[in-house]
Amino acid sequence: MTPITYEFIKTCKQTGARLGRVHTPHGSFDTPTFMPVGTLATVKTMSPEDLKEMNANIILSNTYHLWLRPGEDIIKEAGGLHKFMNWDRTILTDSGGFQVFSLSDMREIKEEGVHFRNHLNGAKLFLSPEKAMQIQNDLGSDIMMAFDECPPYPATYDYMKSSVERTSRWAERCLEAHERKDIQGLFGIIQGGEYEALRKQSAEDLVSMNFPGYAIGGLSVGEPKDIMNRVLEFTTPLLPSDKPRYLMGVGSPDSLIDGAIRGIDMFDCVLPTRIARNGTCMTSNGRLVVRNAKYARDFGPIDENCDCHVCKNYSRAYVRHLIKCNETFGFRLTTYHNLHFLLKLMEQVRTAISEDRLGDFKEAFFEQYGLNQP
Numbered sequence: 001m002t003p004i005t006y007e008f009i010k011t012c013k014q015t016g017a018r019l020g021r022v023h024t025p026h027g028s029f030d031t032p033t034f035m036p037v038g039t040l041a042t043v044k045t046m047s048p049e050d051l052k053e054m055n056a057n058i059i060l061s062n063t064y065h066l067w068l069r070p071g072e073d074i075i076k077e078a079g080g081l082h083k084f085m086n087w088d089r090t091i092l093t094d095s096g097g098f099q100v101f102s103l104s105d106m107r108e109i110k111e112e113g114v115h116f117r118n119h120l121n122g123a124k125l126f127l128s129p130e131k132a133m134q135i136q137n138d139l140g141s142d143i144m145m146a147f148d149e150c151p152p153y154p155a156t157y158d159y160m161k162s163s164v165e166r167t168s169r170w171a172e173r174c175l176e177a178h179e180r181k182d183i184q185g186l187f188g189i190i191q192g193g194e195y196e197a198l199r200k201q202s203a204e205d206l207v208s209m210n211f212p213g214y215a216i217g218g219l220s221v222g223e224p225k226d227i228m229n230r231v232l233e234f235t236t237p238l239l240p241s242d243k244p245r246y247l248m249g250v251g252s253p254d255s256l257i258d259g260a261i262r263g264i265d266m267f268d269c270v271l272p273t274r275i276a277r278n279g280t281c282m283t284s285n286g287r288l289v290v291r292n293a294k295y296a297r298d299f300g301p302i303d304e305n306c307d308c309h310v311c312k313n314y315s316r317a318y319v320r321h322l323i324k325c326n327e328t329f330g331f332r333l334t335t336y337h338n339l340h341f342l343l344k345l346m347e348q349v350r351t352a353i354s355e356d357r358l359g360d361f362k363e364a365f366f367e368q369y370g371l372n373q374p
């Protein structure tokens with residue numbers, strides 16, 4: 001019995017986006033959905049209570065980071081990541097593939113795995129499909145990601161082809177090493193860059209391995225938005241319609257809407273939480289850099305169309321003051337609002353799908369957010 005099941009509900013007649021529900025050992029969540037990122041076993045400055053209050057039902061954490069600090073052995077001893085961080089809803093862990101390539105230098109990719117340096121102290125490390133699976137198994141995440149290579153953008157066709165073939169072999173090895181198929185789901189990650197033939201090859205390889213869900217990797221790595229959209233248009237149809245589809249590393253409002261329209265069910269990104277910590281907020285009228293001097297005497301809410309407790313109880317002037325003084329509470333306020341904004345956006349996307357009007361919603365949202373229609 002697979003621990004992760006996808007319940008298809010309906011397709012938006014206007015766009016082809018789909019409404020669904022994913023069932024996991026730690027609860028279910030409606031899709032399309034956004035996953036707040038909790039890299040080091042915390043969504044920075046948010047408590048589990050904050051996350052529940054804003055209706056977050058799944059969060060992401062990172063194999064690579066938790067392996068380095070505190071070590072998966074300590075988390076295993078604590079009873080697993082859910083217990084360790086007091087989060088009893090769903091957890092997805094990324095496999096380390098991307099983190100190794102984005103954080104570490106001196107990496108050497110071999111068939112057996114990747115040799116690289118610890119980005120904290122320079123010590124030599126080795127990560128393989130088997131090691132990535134052992135770490136995730138010890139963390140006890142509900143959804144584990146296969147260990148893959150996320151090639152840089154741009155990459156040559158030849159490089160990408162050999163990378164895709166190795167990532168498929170690594171996916172096979174992850175399945176072999178998967179000890180708890182009864183309680184932990186494992187998603188395959190489709191690579192292939194901007195090349196349709198390679199995305200097809202990667203999808204065929206991984207779909208034949210019968211994973212309970214699939215991620216589209218290798219995107220949101222600096223490619224133009226139209227390339228991402230094109231890759232989605234020819235990749236999502238290659239994936240089974242009865243399993244979740246997860247677009248990795250995507251988190252701007254426009255990309256979430258455009259991804260949902262192209263059949264994506266799950267998204268994650270550090271963007272909302274990272275920009276919050278440098279005083280930038282997402283609002284219905286576009287981005288607002290609340291630390292700017294022009295808000296020093298602005299006693300209105302961050303977003304007058306937002307119903308979150310931050311917008312109900314605190315002013316731009318107060319939030320700006322806290323951010324300027326580097327006060328932790330300021331980062332809590334901007335982070336809470338940004339996550340609430342994206343979770344609310346996904347709720348509006350789901351409602352628009354159920355009412356067959358996601359195209360209209362996109363137009364109105366882009367207009368108000370200040371995104372010129374492509």
Ligand SMILES: Nc1nc2cc3nc(NCCc4ccc(C(=O)O)cc4)[nH]c3cc2c(=O)[nH]1
Nearest residue numbers: 095097098150217218219220248249270271274
């Ligand atoms: N295993 C695996 N994981 C991935 C994570 C990713 N994350 C991204 N993009 C994140 C882009 C990103 C990075 C930082 C900020 C910020 O600091 O705001 C925003 C966006 N692309 C990604 C691709 C992969 C992938 O193929 N394989």
Ligand SMILES: [Zn+2]
Nearest residue numbers: 306308311337
């Ligand atoms: Zn708000």
